[in-house]
Amino acid sequence: MSQSSQTLPFLPWNRPSIGDEEIAEVTDTLRSGWLTHGPKAALFEQAVRDALGVADAFAVSSCTAALHLAFLSASIGTGDEVITPSLTFCAAPNALLQTGARPVFVDVEPVTYNIDPQAAEAAITERTKAIVVMHYGGHPCDLRAFRKLADDHGLLLIEDAAHALHASRDGQRAGSVGDLAVFSFYANKVMTTGEGGMLVGRGELVQRARLLGRHGIDSSIWQRHGTHSTADYEVIMPGLKYVMPDVTAAIGVQQFRKLPAFTARRAGIAAAYTRELAGLPGLHVPTVLPDVEHGWFLYSLFIGPGAPLTRDQVAEHLRDQYKIATSQHFRPVHTLQIYSGSAVAPLPVTECAAAQQLSLPCYPAMTDPQITQVITAIRALWER
Ligand SMILES: Cc1ncc(COP(=O)(O)O)c(C=O)c1O
Structure with a gap:
């Protein structure tokens, strides 16, 4: 730390x-x-x-x-x-x-x-x-x-x-x-x-x-x-x-x-994250398809095989060591109590996302030093 x-x-x-x-x-x-x-x-x-x-x-x-x-x-x-x-x-x-x-x-x-x-x-x-x-x-x-x-x-x-x-x-x-x-x-x-x-x-x-x-x-x-x-x-x-x-x-x-300006700021934060984090082993940054204007409600990382830590360990270290809150989207609905047993077909991509996805802070009220704080913390976790 x-x-x-x-x-x-x-x-x-x-x-x-x-x-x-x-x-x-x-x-x-x-x-x-x-x-x-x-x-x-x-x-x-x-x-x-x-x-x-x-x-x-x-x-x-x-x-x-x-x-x-x-x-x-x-x-x-x-x-x-x-x-x-x-x-x-x-x-x-x-x-x-x-x-x-x-x-x-x-x-x-x-x-x-x-x-x-x-x-x-x-x-x-x-x-x-x-x-x-x-x-x-x-x-x-x-x-x-x-x-x-x-x-x-x-x-x-x-x-x-x-x-x-x-x-x-x-x-x-x-x-x-x-x-x-x-x-x-x-x-x-x-x-x-x-x-x-x-x-x-x-x-x-x-x-x-x-x-x-x-x-x-x-x-x-x-x-x-x-x-x-x-x-x-x-x-x-x-x-x-x-x-x-x-x-x-x-x-x-x-x-x-204010929404166009909010979205532009979110897109700027997303671009900074992608520029600085893409290429870290086992970490996948979001893909934006051509001809898409992304709303950037979520900046979703996927942390899978090849990463030094699991998704849950990354979330824990960011919270405890670096004072950065993250979130996960979503607990798949078919795994929630009242829906258990409701999926009739296998949902492998959904289940993989549930295990690997991590949402980083990405909102217009973030300052530039806060964006750097997130990037620096994640890079430090990968370099330990
Ligand atoms: C995909 C999706 N649909 C619906 C809702 C429900 O929105 P509200 O809290 O405004 O009812 C949410 C809330 O997070 C959501 O993520």
Whole structure:
């Protein structure tokens, strides 16, 4: 351990970048007298809709809420099978179970760790209703292949783009190709509202989700406010309550404006890591395919045979000796307690990734000395 590392403050795996602009926008909302889903949510929705070129967008309380609404609005339910990677967060599979549908886990490809189109095609049965792709770490999956696969088989394509706002592949923005797509604004994401999410996609599906997300009521409280009685409404479907409040949307409006700069900074950090770490024995840096704009939610290392330490030892040394937090993405869903035994096919790439993957700190609030701190620590571990 170097002398200086003893005095370094702990480097968290993530820290949001909140500035005076977000604080001013929230203050404006608090002073406005309108706190729940209203004009700020509409502004945020419009900005995302225009940037993606999608028909509609609905700001909600979390990406998990957006997933649940996506499945409900697409009438996914009991008896349906939905193809999804296991190398993902539990949110989509959990929401599928809530609808009565069954997630069918398939393997990922070894270069991008995105859902493998061939594995997905092999898993299609007469019960398959949809494919949920996930853009792992911010690297978009093969959107053209999945759009074609869904169209050829009459399936819905839903993008879990929780990691990939501002990412693109072959000129197509992540979140703009699926029948529906969802984004997360959870505290550690590429932009944040603390908690929050967005559902985008085909007009009629998002409109149905909008009704389902406000109790199934036929008009919004913002529409009723000031024009007619707030009790003058009808419930036209059994909905839930998933809307994003304006206090939260205010943060989103400002964060979304900063997203291109955030992504550029993340890309710069990723480039520095790759330049300084590529070539260390047994350590694999992320591959970015041609014509991809990576969202860089994750900077994923894979630590395998030939490395002087295992992935877990590297994580431990970084934490204990160098005061650097890391993370792992993900514990494969089929290995989690309630999903055990649910994988019908072997998932070797997923399981290999689960054993070898390590996410380094990579976020705009990092300083240049902190980036050097991470690089120096990893190189030192390899040189011991
Ligand atoms: C791939 C993926 N989907 C969905 C979610 C759920 O997002 P939220 O916390 O906004 O509900 C996450 C959260 O980390 C995620 O990584």
